[in-house]
Amino acid sequence: MTQSVIEGTQISSVELKIRPARVKDTHVQDRIFWMILRFISWSMIAIMAAIFILLLKLSFTSLAKFGFGFFSGTDWNPPLDIFGALPFIYGTVLSSLLAILVAAPVSIGVALFLTQLAPKPLRTTVAFLVEMLAAIPSVVYGLWGVFILVPFMQTFVQPKLIHFLGPGSTFAALAAKLLTALVYPFILIFQVFRLNFDGWSLEQTSQMMMHFSNQIFAGPAYGVGLLTASLILAIMITPTISSISREVFASVPSQEREAALALGATRWEMIRLSVIASCKSGILGAVILGLGRALGETMAVTMVIGNRNEIKPAILAPAQSMASVIANEYNEASGLHLSSLVGIGLSLLVISLLVNSIARFTIWRVERVKK
Amino acid sequence: MKPIQGIGRGDRRRRLKNVLALGSLHLIALIAVAPLFFIFSYVIYRGVPNLNFDFFTQLPKPAGEVGGGMANAIGGSLVLVGVASLFGIPWGIAAGIYLSEYKLGFTTKALRFVTDLLTSVPSIVIGIFAYAVVVAPLKAYSALAGSFALFIIMIPIVARTTEEILKLMPQHVREAGLALGLPRWKVILRIVLPGCLSGLTTGVMLAIARISGETAPLLFTAFSNDFGFRGLTQPVASLPVQIYNYASSNDELWRAKAWTGALVLVMIVFLVNLLTRIIMKSQSSRS
Numbered sequence: 021m022t023q024s025v026i027e028g029t030q031i032s033s034v035e036l037k038i039r040p041a042r043v044k045d046t047h048v049q050d051r052i053f054w055m056i057l058r059f060i061s062w063s064m065i066a067i068m069a070a071i072f073i074l075l076l077k078l079s080f081t082s083l084a085k086f087g088f089g090f091f092s093g094t095d096w097n098p099p100l101d102i103f104g105a106l107p108f109i110y111g112t113v114l115s116s117l118l119a120i121l122v123a124a125p126v127s128i129g130v131a132l133f134l135t136q137l138a139p140k141p142l143r144t145t146v147a148f149l150v151e152m153l154a155a156i157p158s159v160v161y162g163l164w165g166v167f168i169l170v171p172f173m174q175t176f177v178q179p180k181l182i183h184f185l186g187p188g189s190t191f192a193a194l195a196a197k198l199l200t201a202l203v204y205p206f207i208l209i210f211q212v213f214r215l216n217f218d219g220w221s222l223e224q225t226s227q228m229m230m231h232f233s234n235q236i237f238a239g240p241a242y243g244v245g246l247l248t249a250s251l252i253l254a255i256m257i258t259p260t261i262s263s264i265s266r267e268v269f270a271s272v273p274s275q276e277r278e279a280a281l282a283l284g285a286t287r288w289e290m291i292r293l294s295v296i297a298s299c300k301s302g303i304l305g306a307v308i309l310g311l312g313r314a315l316g317e318t319m320a321v322t323m324v325i326g327n328r329n330e331i332k333p334a335i336l337a338p339a340q341s342m343a344s345v346i347a348n349e350y351n352e353a354s355g356l357h358l359s360s361l362v363g364i365g366l367s368l369l370v371i372s373l374l375v376n377s378i379a380r381f382t383i384w385r386v387e388r389v390k391k
Numbered sequence: 392m393k394p395i396q397g398i399g400r401g402d403r404r405r406r407l408k409n410v411l412a413l414g415s416l417h418l419i420a421l422i423a424v425a426p427l428f429f430i431f432s433y434v435i436y437r438g439v440p441n442l443n444f445d446f447f448t449q450l451p452k453p454a455g456e457v458g459g460g461m462a463n464a465i466g467g468s469l470v471l472v473g474v475a476s477l478f479g480i481p482w483g484i485a486a487g488i489y490l491s492e493y494k495l496g497f498t499t500k501a502l503r504f505v506t507d508l509l510t511s512v513p514s515i516v517i518g519i520f521a522y523a524v525v526v527a528p529l530k531a532y533s534a535l536a537g538s539f540a541l542f543i544i545m546i547p548i549v550a551r552t553t554e555e556i557l558k559l560m561p562q563h564v565r566e567a568g569l570a571l572g573l574p575r576w577k578v579i580l581r582i583v584l585p586g587c588l589s590g591l592t593t594g595v596m597l598a599i600a601r602i603s604g605e606t607a608p609l610l611f612t613a614f615s616n617d618f619g620f621r622g623l624t625q626p627v628a629s630l631p632v633q634i635y636n637y638a639s640s641n642d643e644l645w646r647a648k649a650w651t652g653a654l655v656l657v658m659i660v661f662l663v664n665l666l667t668r669i670i671m672k673s674q675s676s677r678s
Contacts, residue, residue, distance in 0.1 A: 047574035049574055049576055050575045053575070054575075057485050057486075057488055057489040061502050063482075063486075064486060064546070064550070065502070067509065067543060068505050068508065068512075070520070071516065071520045075516070075520065078523055126422055129423070130420050133416045137413060137416060137417070138420070146420055148668060149427050151664075153423075155601075156430060156604075156657060156660065157606070157656055157660065158604065158605075158606060158607070159606040159631045159635050159653070159656075160430070160634070160657055161430070163634060164430050164434070164653075166638055167437075167650075168429070255426045262423070286405055286406060286408070288408060288409040288412035288413055315513070316515070316516070318513065318514060318515040319607055323638065343515045346518075346519070347607055347610055350518075350610065351610065351611050362519055362523075365515065365519045368515070369512060369513065372511060372512070376507075376508060377508065380507060
């Protein structure tokens with residue numbers, strides 16, 4: 021007790037633990053109160069379990085029929101009752117990863133700016149503005165995306181991308197060379213063990229890779245598509261990543277930063293050596309948490325991704341994500357179609373819970389070490 | 392910082408690197424807040440021309456006809472969010488109290504972990520869950536199903552913010568109450584909660600703002616209609632879903648309405664957030 025008075029209002033967690041448990045509650049009302057609260061809190065676990073069980077039950081017909089083929093099938097054809105979810109898994113994973121690629125440097129940069137550089141009035145304002153990005157409803161992002169970002173991408177950004185990075189460009193040629201260098205050894209290994217790719221030459225491989233990398237930024241400029249969806253996602257997850265990174269950066273003891281400065285480091289060297297270096301796993305946790313947020317995002321993605329069930333290496337082309345296919349088709353679905361959509365929902369749930377657990381575990385471990 | 396005489400080329404390079412890196416951090420901060428200005432300015436620019444009294448009081452007109460408003464959606468949103476909050480707020484606060492006031496070691500940790508996981512369940516999955524629990528048995532889309540989905544989204548958020556806020560209350564306040572012989576429930580309900588009231592209010596307001604903007608879980612639970620609220624077992628429109636429907640339509644007038652709807656939604660969210668900041672600030676400066 022004395023310690024907390026000296027140190028201020030913050031109470032150490034050690035102190036909270038010595039609070040008497042329910043056994044010592046002598047009043048009958050206290051027991052009732054405690055039991056009501058316990059029931060309500062445990063409802064969280066019950067809800068979580070119920071979500072799992074119901075989704076499993078509803079998707080059972082589809083999962084039982086297609087088995088693992090549900091996740092590896094590339095054909096999604098409701099009239100023929102053929103359901104493979106790979107195009108959507110591909111769309112979700114690729115758009116989220118692209119979003120992370122854009123959002124992570126920006127968010128970490130903002131967090132560094134806010135914790136290390138910005139003067140106090142600027143700090144609170146910028147922090148508020150970044151957090152406002154998290155408060156804007158997803159459907160507003162979608163609306164803005166459809167009417168502002170999509171036309172902008174179509175007329176200004178995508179034609180340039182196609183011109184400079186598209187088929188026949190230096191970028192495509194370089195990417196093809198790089199990919200060939202990466203892939204060809206594996207093809208050789210496959211050939212040595214006679215698994216596959218019999219008689220493939222280096223020539224053939226590089227042609228194949230050329231074809232592949234020509235597609236990455238291939239046209240036409242639709243406006244909608246994976247890249248546009250990723251950009252919106254990047255804006256949406258920036259506040260998540262930056263607020264966690266900020267907490268991590270703020271927990272670096274000022275002695276460490278002062279030590280770096282005292283040794284003659286410039287401010288950037290101080291940031292690099294004593295802030296970033298000691299926060300690597302915290303940053304990783306923040307980025308994974310952002311990934312988790314991106315995976316489950318529905319409305320904005322549905323409105324700008326283009327809704328086409330294809331697997332293509334083209335990032336300018338329309339695609340479909342797991343959440344968007346549910347949003348688009350759930351109302352008209354029935355029978356096996358509905359069951360398959362719930363199956364996609366279940367996979368989405370499992371993926372995002374896994375990603376979030378990993379993120380939280382990483383962050384939690386960092387916090388524990390810091391203490 | 393005055394440059395020291397006689398520094399070598401390496402030092403000059405270090406300082407150049409420093410200037411470049413710090414400069415790019417400033418630039419990045421600018422890039423990060425830029426989308427907010429773009430979105431806000433467009434929502435205001437496109438939304439304000441149609442913002443009038445009719446927008447809040449009139450029912451929507453068929454595609455192509457001038458006039459009409461989103462009274463159905465605004466009323467529907469009020470009902471959906473109202474019913475969800477009616478159950479969600481006490482439910483969430485109770486769970487938050489349990490997490491903060493009763494330390495039971497592993498159980499509390501597990502509960503907190505599950506609560507965190509529940510906040511990270513994609514909202515469209517919550518929609519499927521509400522569909523399975525309410526829509527499928529009743530065989531109809533209903534306001535009840537929409538409220539249920541929003542309720543599920545709301546409780547873990549309220550629970551976690553309540554827990555964080557109650558933890559800020561100094562321990563000796565509780566001890567003082569207990570030392571006077573008060574039962575624990577009275578200490579919690581009469582001393583701890585009122586002491587944290589402004590913090591709790593802001594937490595609850597943020598949760599309400601959050602569920603007001605949810606679209607995905609309402610698409611196939613509350614669905615939509617054109618005539619407003621007609622009972623909890625009937626489908627009902629909501630502002631986000633109406634914005635989505637209008638935005639995906641080909642009608643120019645409807646699209647314009649979508650922007651106005653977005654303006655209303657963004658303003659609500661923005662004001663709640665701003666108000667929260669102000670309350671939090673005045674509270675922290677007082678203590």
